[in-house]
Amino acid sequence: MVSLEFVGVGVRYGRREILSGITTPPLRGGEVVAVIGPNAAGKSSLFRRIAGLTRGPGEVRVGSPTGRAPCYLPQDTAVNAVLTVHESVLLAKKQGGSWRVSDDELAAIDAVLRALAIEDLAFRSLGELSGGQRQLVSIAQTLAREPEIVLLDEPTSALDLHRQFEVLSLVRRLASERGLCVLISLHDLNQALQVADRVMVLAGGRLVALGPVAEVITPALLAEVYGIAARMERTASGAPYVVVEGSLKDAAAPRQSRAA
């Protein structure tokens, strides 16, 4: 069974402490855990620490029957390589193997591209892609690794609404069908409520809360962590969602009146 557990995990850059004392019970395969928190809360640093890209105190315990390392999808997907989408996904698949590419490997790449509905981009150069397309290609690379633990750092930040829905439903299905353990950092709390089983809240480099989404995301927590007034509502089907109180137009109005 796949599992991921943190024991006193921290991250330091020089003398600056970015993250400290993160301790959790094991996160299990088949589970989607949303990591939320304001900017600079330490979400990306936590992902980089799990992926072994930074060092720090504490221990990240990875339980994997196949011994595969967690697969990290970085937030920054900009590249200037002269490679096609197909070549870049092939790279994810082929690490360490021979130069020959088998039909099975090509079939696996095609399947991943199709699952993300980007097969028409296969032979486009990476440099020609939009931000959203690059993000989808990056997700394709991650999936081509056939990971057991996936760390997705804001994977939908550059995607349109339709693509966001597609990617999040794919993530949800992969977790359920293949028993993947998914950590996904999101700024959109309603997406977190929709896709995640549990939510991990970070603020100021510390773990504020970890638990089932509907229990953790409350008006009190949002006021504490984000400093906003919000209320929870439910859709007709009973799914919870966050409504931020106040209006941006109201906030802008006094300034306009002063200018007038």
Added chain:
Amino acid sequence: MTVTGDTIAAEQPEGARFAYRARTLRKQLILLALAVLLLTSLVADMMLGPARYGAGEVLAALFTPDAAPVAVRVVIWDIRLPVALMAVVVGAALAIAGAQMQTILNNPLASPFTLGISAAASFGAALALVFGIAIVPFAINYVVAVNAFLAAMAAALIIHVLSQRRGVTTETIVLLGIALVFTFNALLALLEFFASEQALGAVVFWTMGSLTKATWHKLAITTAVLALCLPVFVRRAWALTTLRLGDDKAASFGIDVRRLRLETMLLVSLLAAVPVAFVGTIGFIGLVGPHIARMIIGEDQRFFLPASALAGAAILSAASVVSKSLIPGLVFPISIVTALIGVPFFFSLILSTRRRSW
């Protein structure tokens, strides 16, 4: 979304698979065309010299030496073949060194020349030519080459040691390289200032690069270094290509990025230092060979690596042909020719291509 049943299921992949195979075949044909170009240039290189031979005579002397006239056989085998092959091997070595420097430093400006390795070699050679100083006292026949090699390796070592410091990015390394170029150029100018007229001439000639002093022995050493480095790059082809997706992505694919960069830098230093030690400074190949390869074949190292080698070898071999044919009886310094014929060609390639290469 076309996800049903098993989330990522293989179904009807024929189209993309066929397209991939077709593109691979196209790249193989490009490599073949480059190889043919190189072989043509190699034969042309052996046809030219104080005595001019036809292609038939050259090929006959190469493949049936016993049947060829003695004079032709001696000229081809003892004089022209080592020089012509040296152009090929040095061109390939410098282009591969440049290609891998650009890959590991993620910078299109990286090359043995721009990182100060060639400038250091010139300084080392000048130490021997001006003051007769040998960095190591033995190998007196090769004192210039050994000095150049050791100075080049020292520059590579400096770059490497500095690059290991915390907070040093790949951009910083290129800047450090440029600083080294200026430092060694200043030291070289200082040596030239104190040099006798005869020594000054020797230094200037050395820094212009020349293939004419190639021997079978020097060719064997340069080829051996190339043969040592190539299999490592071949084995690391996937990992090196992945570096171009960024360090984080490469690390998340399970690549030890730091180690890969270190290993590659050491091999590349060797690959850049040895040819420079034997033939002097040839600045253009390490920068342009890989750029041409990238433009015509992309950055998948399975094709980029051989294409860089072939492009570098073909450019230097062609430059050797031109250096002998401009004025009959006079061989121009190779570095001047590579720059003069290469730069306009390079400009036209950059300006005519719509494909973004960096």
